[in-house]
Structures are given as C-alpha cells and as structure tokens.
Amino acid sequence: MRHVQFAEDGRLRHLITLDGVSRQELEALIETALALRQTALRPVNKLPTLRGRTVVNLFFEPSTRTRTSFELAAVRLSADVVNFDVAHSSTKKGETLIDTLRTLEAMRCDLFVVRHKENGTPALLAEHAQPGVAIVNGGDGNHAHPTQGLLDMLTIRRHKGEDFSKLSVAVIGDILHSRVARSDIQALKTLGVQDLRLAAPAELLAPELRAFGQVFDRIDHAIAGADVIMMLRLQKERMDQALIASDADYFRQWGLSQERLALAKPDAIVMHPGPMNREVEIASSVADGPQSVILEQVGNGVPMRMAVMSRLLAG
Structure with a gap:
C-alpha cells in the first residue's frame, strides 16, 4: 500500500491506511490537529487554507459521524463540498467507480473521501487518481478507517500525554469485523504502545492481529490496570451467521459495566467509535x-x- 499512499519524494499523497505511515508522520498530524482544535474555539473558526478547492464525500455506505465530520472539516478550511448522492447517481445505471472518479475529476474536484463496503475500493481509486487529486479512505469493509484511528490517537494524546510507550491499552469486542480496530492497533503500535491487549470472543478475534498484542479470553483480565479502554461495536450487519447467542448474553460476558470499569486504573478513559449499542457492548x-x-x-x-486534508492538499 505504501506505493499508493506516498509520492516518490515520500510526501503523503493519499490516506488509505495507517499501516506503513511513520511515527513522525502520525505525530505531525496529531500536533497539527491539536493546533487546529484551538481554531474551533474561536468566534470565527474558518481558515482560508483550502479556499478554491473542492472536496467530494463519496459514500457508498451509511454514515453520520464520519461524513458530517469531513464536511465540517472541509468547510472550516474554506473548501467547497459536494456530498455525492449514490442513490441517484449514474452508478445505479452501471457506471464504474473509475468512470465516476474520472467524471468528477473533469469538474476540477481535488479530494475524494471514499467509504465503501468492499475492502480495497479507496486504494483502487487512488491508483487511478490524476496527479494532484487526493483520496482519503473514509472506511472500507473491515480493512481500515485511518482518520478514525488518527482521531482516537488525538484523543488519547490529550488525556494521556505524548509518551504512548507507558500506556496499557485494551481493545475489546468485535475485532474481526472492525476496520477501526485495525487502524487503531496499527497506530498504537507505531506510536510505541508496549502493553496492547486484545479481548474478544474466539469467533470475533481476527487471527492476523494476534501478533500485535496480548490476547485475552475474558474482558475482566484485559481491563485490569488499563489506562485506555477501547470498546468496539458488535457489527451484526457484517456477520454471515449469528456469532453470539443474544445481546443480553454478550453484555454479560463482554459488556463494559461500572463494576468492570472499576478494575481499570482510576483515571482510565473509555472510548468507542460509535454508533454505540447501549447495554450490548457498553452500559449507558x-x-x-x-x-x-x-x-x-x-x-x-x-x-x-x-489536518489530513491540509496535509494532502496544502502540504
């Protein structure tokens, strides 16, 4: 994926995955976001950074947080925003994704945020994008969600400081189907986390991620003494068959309750990428x-x- 994401001079050209993105790049993006976060607190919170540029939200899956967040981010950088209406587009008439990209490029669109149910779709578009056009993965299948991973690192950085190496981080729940888990795990390891704990029912643990951390078969053991607890949504829509007995049974075994939270450090933070299934993976x-x-x-x-859009389009 590195040859897709980076230009020949090493500059970040697209953002498809956090796999292969250097610690220096991650830290630079976090620092930029910390500075931009202060802009949001001002009475006038717009910057001229991307004035005259056009950002397209190309979403083939439902989204509330990601799509709205990208739209607000683009607007606050003074870019024009197009929310692509998939339901009424020519893709319903058989137009290929590459032809859709070419059509919108011809209208001088500069950056595409792509969400798709199929793994690899943003990478495919990145391979065919014209010079100067950037592709950002807004979530593809169970492969990656790099900006969610980055914003999670920003959140941890604000609460736990710069040194990630001293943190104990527990990632709990439906890891198998979670693109967020994969991006978070990649970022946490790149930033130096040594004590990374993965906890899930056996049928919901991705085998290829076992090498990244210590695997637990009970949530209580994974949470004990943790600094950060990252809960994951149970993604029933991606399951070919029922992998849990019931929501109530899942909560009894894997839900984060007040009693279980008490096992973590007193100043531990609780995270969840949303949308939440309350009383399934986490108590209200x-x-x-x-x-x-x-x-x-x-x-x-x-x-x-x-920060990501500024990096890709403004350097």
Missing part, C-alpha cells in the same frame, strides 16, 4: 459517565480531518 452509565471520552472523540474528528 459508563458511556455517559465521567471517564467516557466518546463525545470528545466525535468532536476531535473535525480538527483531525482538517
């Missing part, structure tokens, strides 16, 4: 409690996506 009392940074994650999506 935890999701809305003082250790939850879930809404902050949502808010951090705007400055982080501003």
Whole structure:
C-alpha cells in the first residue's frame, strides 16, 4: 500500500491506511490537529487554507459521524463540498467507480473521501487518481478507517500525554469485523504502545492481529490496570451467521459495566467509535459517565480531518 499512499519524494499523497505511515508522520498530524482544535474555539473558526478547492464525500455506505465530520472539516478550511448522492447517481445505471472518479475529476474536484463496503475500493481509486487529486479512505469493509484511528490517537494524546510507550491499552469486542480496530492497533503500535491487549470472543478475534498484542479470553483480565479502554461495536450487519447467542448474553460476558470499569486504573478513559449499542457492548452509565471520552472523540474528528486534508492538499 505504501506505493499508493506516498509520492516518490515520500510526501503523503493519499490516506488509505495507517499501516506503513511513520511515527513522525502520525505525530505531525496529531500536533497539527491539536493546533487546529484551538481554531474551533474561536468566534470565527474558518481558515482560508483550502479556499478554491473542492472536496467530494463519496459514500457508498451509511454514515453520520464520519461524513458530517469531513464536511465540517472541509468547510472550516474554506473548501467547497459536494456530498455525492449514490442513490441517484449514474452508478445505479452501471457506471464504474473509475468512470465516476474520472467524471468528477473533469469538474476540477481535488479530494475524494471514499467509504465503501468492499475492502480495497479507496486504494483502487487512488491508483487511478490524476496527479494532484487526493483520496482519503473514509472506511472500507473491515480493512481500515485511518482518520478514525488518527482521531482516537488525538484523543488519547490529550488525556494521556505524548509518551504512548507507558500506556496499557485494551481493545475489546468485535475485532474481526472492525476496520477501526485495525487502524487503531496499527497506530498504537507505531506510536510505541508496549502493553496492547486484545479481548474478544474466539469467533470475533481476527487471527492476523494476534501478533500485535496480548490476547485475552475474558474482558475482566484485559481491563485490569488499563489506562485506555477501547470498546468496539458488535457489527451484526457484517456477520454471515449469528456469532453470539443474544445481546443480553454478550453484555454479560463482554459488556463494559461500572463494576468492570472499576478494575481499570482510576483515571482510565473509555472510548468507542460509535454508533454505540447501549447495554450490548457498553452500559449507558459508563458511556455517559465521567471517564467516557466518546463525545470528545466525535468532536476531535473535525480538527483531525482538517489536518489530513491540509496535509494532502496544502502540504
């Protein structure tokens, strides 16, 4: 994937995955997002960085947080935004994705945020993009969600400081179907996390990710003494068959309750990429409690996506 993401001079040209992105690049994006986050607190929160540029949200899957966040990020950088209406587009008439890209490139669009159910779709478009056109992966299948991974790192950085090597981070839930988990795990390892814990039912643990951290078959053991707890949504829409007995049974075995949270460090933070299934993977009392940074994650999506778009289009 590196040859797709990077120009010959090493500059980040597209953002398809966090796999292969250097620690220096990750830290630069986080620092830029921290600075841009302050802009959001000003009475006038727009910057002229991308004035005259056009950003297209090319979403083939439903989205609330990601799509809105990218739109706000582009607007706050003074870019024009086009929200591509897939349901009423020529893709329904048989037009290929490459032809759709070519058509929109001909209208002088500069950056495409692509969400698709199939792994590899953003990478495919990146391979065919014209020089000067950037592709950002807004989530593809269970492969990657790089900007979610970045905003999660921004959130951890704000609460736990610059040194990730001292942190104990637990990633819990439906890891098998989670593109967020893959991007988070890649970023956490690149940033130096040594104590990375992966906890999931056996049927929901991705085998290829075992090498990245210590695997637990019980949530209580994974949470004990953790600094950061990252809960994942149970993605039933991506399951070919029922892999859990019931929502209630899943919560009993794998849900994050107040009692289980007490096993973590007193200042541990609780994260979730959303949308949440309350009382399935996380209790409402935890999701809305003082250790939850879930809404902050949502808010951090705007400055982080501003940082990514600025990096790709403005250098």
